[in-house]
Amino acid sequence: MNRIGVIGTGSMGSILLEAWLTAKALSPTQLIVHNRTPAKAVRLAEKYPGLSVAQSNTEVAQTSSILLLCVKPSEYNVLLEQLAPALTTNHLMITITSPIKLKQLETQVPCPVARVVPSITNAAKSGVSLCEFGSRITQQHRQNIFSLFSTISQPIEVSETYLRVSSDITSCGPAFLSYILQQMIEDAEKETGLSHEAATYLVTHMLIGMGELLKQELFTLPTLQQRVCVPGGITGEGLVALQKGVPGLFAEVFHRTHAKFAEDQELVQQQWKNHVKQH
Numbered sequence: 001m002n003r004i005g006v007i008g009t010g011s012m013g014s015i016l017l018e019a020w021l022t023a024k025a026l027s028p029t030q031l032i033v034h035n036r037t038p039a040k041a042v043r044l045a046e047k048y049p050g051l052s053v054a055q056s057n058t059e060v061a062q063t064s065s066i067l068l069l070c071v072k073p074s075e076y077n078v079l080l081e082q083l084a085p086a087l088t089t090n091h092l093m094i095t096i097t098s099p100i101k102l103k104q105l106e107t108q109v110p111c112p113v114a115r116v117v118p119s120i121t122n123a124a125k126s127g128v129s130l131c132e133f134g135s136r137i138t139q140q141h142r143q144n145i146f147s148l149f150s151t152i153s154q155p156i157e158v159s160e161t162y163l164r165v166s167s168d169i170t171s172c173g174p175a176f177l178s179y180i181l182q183q184m185i186e187d188a189e190k191e192t193g194l195s196h197e198a199a200t201y202l203v204t205h206m207l208i209g210m211g212e213l214l215k216q217e218l219f220t221l222p223t224l225q226q227r228v229c230v231p232g233g234i235t236g237e238g239l240v241a242l243q244k245g246v247p248g249l250f251a252e253v254f255h256r257t258h259a260k261f262a263e264d265q266e267l268v269q270q271q272w273k274n275h276v277k278q279h
């Protein structure tokens with residue numbers, strides 16, 4: 001019963017699973033998966049011989065001690081019902097989504113629950129994962145979770161209050177920044193005729209180099225700006241344009257993500273209430 005069961009092998013479930021396998025942190029035989037559309041899980045098993053595909057979520061719960069739930073918030077209702085017959089107090093349940101409150105989850109299941117919000121950067125065994133622990137989590141569970149996620153990320157504990165904004169930065173951030181950089185590429189093309197390929201190549205390597213500077217702690221974000229901005233020089237002129245448009249932009253981004261988060265939480269609450277009424 002030492003296996004890890006990954007439920008939902010969509011985008012994030014498969015990223016996490018493949019990150020552990022390619023890091024050799026886990027062997028395929030330590031994992032069992034189930035996905036609503038079986039073909040996605042079968043494809044993974046074909047790629048990683050030894051990986052088991054369960055016929056149902058009940059089977060996952062019967063054959064693994066850690067359950068990693070990688071489905072969307074609106075899919076929890078059905079999933080928890082499928083898991084119920086096989087759940088025991090000995091399981092450890094980890095949700096990777098932010099809108100499911102741990103307190104709420106604890107009312108639905110007998111086992112300890114935790115949250116680990118991953119990031120697409122974990123595919124490169126990089127970036128952070130955000131951990132939040134429920135009231136039944138012991139020191140041993142914490143250690144197990146940290147040691148599992150530290151093989152593909154830097155796990156950090158975050159309180160419920162700051163989980164959403166932290167996830168906006170670490171999990172949504174790669175999408176936000178790639179959108180901004182794509183605008184840089186498109187405007188370079190439009191304004192100067194530089195080819196899309198050339199602009200993409202330059203932007204990509206600028207970003208990797210910048211990541212290295214930060215990783216090696218040669219610069220911080222503010223000192224990077226200072227050193228690139230030669231007094232009276234060209235970069236400063238470019239920054240003037242950014243200073244007009246960018247301040248406050250992320251405030252709007254965060255307002256929108258927080259509003260959607262509240263909407264998702266409300267939807268889950270309604271679904272769970274209706275579910276109780278029907279039974």
Ligand SMILES: NC(=O)C1=CN([C@@H]2O[C@H](COP(=O)(O)OP(=O)(O)OC[C@H]3O[C@@H](n4cnc5c(N)ncnc54)[C@H](O)[C@@H]3O)[C@@H](O)[C@H]2O)C=CC1
Nearest residue numbers: 008009010011012035036037070071072075079097118171
């Ligand atoms: N994509 C990302 O970068 C990140 C996603 N997340 C969270 O991960 C969660 C999943 O996101 P994605 O993987 O992008 O979604 P997705 O839609 O690609 O994957 C969800 C998978 O769960 C399966 N599924 C649904 N109900 C099921 C059930 N009852 N039993 C078995 N499988 C079931 C679906 O068939 C699908 O393959 C979301 O809540 C999201 O907030 C968290 C951090 C980053």
Ligand SMILES: O=C(O)[C@@H]1CCC=N1
Nearest residue numbers: 098117167168171172
């Ligand atoms: O877009 C989403 O809903 C999720 C949350 C964090 C990353 N992706």
